[in-house]
Amino acid sequence: MELSPQLATRFDTLQNRYPFKRSALIPMLMYGQDEYGFISDELIAEIAKRLELRTVQVEETLEYYSMLHRKPMGKHHVQICTNVACMLRGGNELLDQAKKRLEIGHKQTTTDGVFSLEEVECIGACTGAPAMQVNYDFYENVTAMKFDRIIEELDAGNHPAPEPVTAGALHPRDPAETPVISRRFGIKNSHKLEAYLQHDGYKALEKALKEMTPESIIDEVKKSSLRGRGGAGFPTGMKWSFVPKDSPKPKYVICNADESEPGTCKDRPLMEMDPHQMIEGITIAGRAIGAAKGFIYIRGEYRYVLDIVQTALDEAYSHNYLGNNILGSGFNFDLIVHTGAGAYECGEESALMESLEGKRGYPRIKPPFPAVVGLYGCPTIINNVETLSTVPAILLEGGEKYASRGTPKNGGTRLLCVAGHVAKPGIYEIPLGMNMKKFIYETAGGIPNGKKLKAVIPGGSSCPLLSASEIDIPMDYDSVAKAGSMLGSGGMVVMDEDTCMVDMARRIMHFYAHESCGWCIPCREGTTWLRKMLDRFHAGFGRPQDIDLVGDLAKNMLGRTFCPLGDAAALPTISIVQKWRNEFEQHLSGRCPFKSAEALVGSR
């Protein structure tokens, strides 16, 4: 196949960039699709030839990822999020409007090939809900008028300006906030090296390289009580210390920037406004475990963020903060930014490694854990963007000082993005242990329109939901766990009294059924069964025995699936059936009490 010169150059670069060729597969598919609008048989054959794969190996990978298309999409691919945060703020209505305006349905293309439409899962714009993407451009707080204007401009051949930064990331500081990793948010050109250097940039790296040993770096991180900000909350220093010191194999650091937990949009601003902080953190982590190479795996939807990070990497290389003999220390470290292609499951660390190796994002059997057998079978540490972005601050102010910002065993601060029915949705950096109720009612401005609070997702849709009576608790990992939920990824979604909890359970299950990788039986079949049943139930065709069945099926998944995705689907479902059983019973009358009969027509 004849490629354009740019694409040929990009393919040449990609296929020589990784320790193993196949790793280039997903980026090649993404950039190839960008050029041709879809992935043709010829493109598959070309990539297979370049990577020495059989075509079925290319096809099985590409079919896994929801952003990769085998049919031509429109020139402007309109992707509307209807996941929980957007749903609460009009995402479904926006989708309906788009269907009418463009006269096409989900995954359809207009006859002139200009527009195509897709209902998508959380795109990480929860604090700007409802949100959509046109190709890689983000548009947030999309009102009906704003949507029409965007479409008109696109139709006229113009390029309506996308959001400059994640909505909700920039706001007047609340007194309860303690900015540490977000302290450069709002500074002019904060993503550039020059601005970063003016605000303590790369001082921690210099300290790590010149004044500290790998062991003392790990000790300092242990002292900080830093726990993983991706969702699981595993102590970071301990994770680093599991890497074998005497392994003859190369070691790797992976920054997990596959942010896709519904309700979560904090890694996006961290990367777009302060990419150097993350790069510095990754490099220090590399030093701590003795790695010479690192990867930043960014979800495919965040292409503009990837471009920002790539520019930052180029700057860091040109100033010797990356590359060989960094700052004269003798330490070499390379960092590669890598795009995903649309798969929530790839946020799971071992699935991410499979994906980074160019395969389907199936999780791996554990043990062995990545610290021993990770990427390419080599010792690997993998941490979330926020976790790694925190490392420079810890080294600069000291682990103990950082830890003292939070509560015991829950060191420091973290970013919370609060979305849904609050007056001031946004991304706030607060000390761990802050009271949840206080945070919702004061920092986030409470529930608008004088409504009462009904439910809270504390940290992404994988957490059990809390009812209004359960939120007077400190927000640290242990206290939220004690209350029966999880602090999770920091993606808080607040629901007011008019929210239909059956609809919420339905929408949550739609997400997990869509994202289940299909590897193990209980998750693959359980999520789909529950999705169908909740659809039926919410549409008014429920049977009394279905209420128990929903909870029962969720429990049959719980703890029996291959990876945590099954639990993530089961836990919120179980909590909703337990806490809002009355709403299920109300639906037995044949209609949703929270929606008018008209609205139910066409309800999914």
Add this chain to the structure above:
Amino acid sequence: MSDTKTEQKLISLKINDRDVQVPPGTLLIEATRRIGTEVPSFCYYPGLSLQAACRMCLVEIEKTPKLQTACTVVATEGMVVRTNTEQVRNARKYMLEFLLTNHPLDCPVCDKGGECELQDMVFRYGADSSRFVEEKIHRPEEKWSELVYYDAPRCILCFRCVRVCDEGMDVKALGVGMRGANSVIIPNREDHLECEECGMCIDICPVGALTSGTYRYKTRPWEMQYVPTTCAHCSNGCKVTLSVRNHEIMRANNRDLSGINKDFLCVKGRFGFDFIQHKERIRQPLVRKGDMLLPVSWEEAAQAAAAKLKEIHAKNGPDSIGFIGSNRTSNEENYLFQRLARATFGTNNVDHHRTVDYTGLITALGENAADSLLTMDQLYHSQAVLLVGNDPTNQNPLAAWQIRTGIRHFGAKLFLINENEVKLHRQAKVFAKVGKGQEAAALRYLAHEEGQLPSSLVGQLVQLKAGLEAESDVAIVFGAEVSGAAIAQLVAFGSRLPGKTRYMALGDYANSRGAADMGVLPDRLPGYVHVDSAANRETFDNLWSSAISSKPGLTAPQMVEAAQSGKLKALYVMGANPFAHFGTLGYGRGKLEFLVVQEMFMSDTAKAADIVFPAASAYEKDGTVTNTSGEIQLLRKGAEVMGTRTDFDLLRIISHQLERAGLGKAFHYKTPAAVFEEIRKAVPGYNVPSVGLLTGNAEPTRIQIARNGHAPYDVPAGLIRSAQDTLFTSGTLTRFCTMMESLQEAEAKS
């Protein structure tokens, strides 16, 4: 089997309150099987990578909060495991409930009904009712090739097929498409698989998702009888189980994982049986009347053959008659065939189409042969393999499988000397690519550092030699490229390696080794003992009341030449097509006076015959065969084709007619088993335990001969000729295998 070198300390654990001891590294699922406790599973398959995907094998382990998959947890000291608690039973029950939600439950029309792992599992562990009332996901059935069909709704996504194709076959024709509940298995190409068409995916499938083009919708499993026998095609001797209904073969597989090949079969073993019912099968004796071969009665044909042979024998002497035997007939038939030549007619003019030099190997190894011949199982367990010539993937599929699997399971190292980039080069540590026909030159260099070779090749050979010298257990495997003196050089090289060295010659056809072992050779009696030795002849003369000639006879090429020129007056051919291989091709029988042929189909040779006897195939007879590694296995009669007789019967008939005509002694063996009893006594190395054979195992022969001052063995050029079969050919049988002929891959190869 594997050596019990060091005494391993066993791990003690408790399973369901029973004390169990297992070697370190044993998976729980295997530990439970040791005590006869079944832990169900779909995705776990011994020998393939672990998945933990089906979650059927969840068990309780004390001090572990969640249920654990027995297929991934390794037994540790003091572990307490329970496999039958209420929690475990519920987990299984609800896992099956999940699994059935999108399963079509079309068991009444499913090929797998009655032998389906999902059916069995639901019967044993499932719920008695389903709570699923939603719509099932449906997809249409797909045809992936003439042999492989995929029915996605039945698929339970255990990924066995994908793994066996990738890990086992190194083909990678299958993958997984889509995701979540929409996941499906996808083929390499939409219209055909572009694969080796081995059908491993079909037989490894626990349900009816992958079905066979030759078997689907034909019958039900309980309507058939199952006959274990040995594959009729290549020389590797895979055990194959014929599923037979009313004397007709419906399918072939080996799902009980028994025999030397366990679950392995190639396309020929699994699908290459339809030739037996081909419309061109000869079903009546034929006698030449003018230009025509016309059907006659058995009596007429047998009497005519005996009378004419007797006449020629009387007129022109014993050496005016030649005997060309078969690579496909049983050991018993081969033994009787050379007895007919040597004892009845008194000539050593007996040979067969030799496809590899077994005689050369046995002679080169001499007194050490019994100990130095490699079995298929030893090939799998060898630490290093030196492969000289041949393309096992195409010509010897089981040998290729054993090599690949040894590399995968034990990290064995493969060293290649070959003129072609054969598929196994992907697994090779060192690949010494030689010029055309230069394998022997490379061996001479290895043995004596002699000869002019390109420096790059010398570098590779030095590397190869160093690699082999580092191993304690080396398998040396070679094809037709290495014969006579070159084998002696190979053995000279091998004997100087520090490790234990064993050898395997790779021939073609199902019983080429048996033909050589049984003395279907002009200079060797059964067991490779030389005809010039009076003591050797005496053994057999005593058995047969004969006087075997001490003069070595003509080889097969010489016999055809002599027949065409008229020097040889009569030729007796059993299961061979010499006019297609030897002499002046296209010249047929030439000036030959009389030609008798026992055949299944009208080959070039049969068409030229004066008398043709319709012969039965290997699937239609009892007996034994010896594979290329010298392991004996049973043939068992599976099918019956009207009008044919086994070559055993045909030889007996002829011997009786000859006796009546006044020549030689009739054969009084009532069954092939009676012949085998004589073989066990008379042929060195063949006295194998018969109980091993009866249980479906291969028994290695222990042939060895004394060198006794014979000159170094060498063979003339052209005597050893590989059949050059591919995966999709089986000599002249191929064109009667309709299913194989229909494959696109077969077309591409020819």
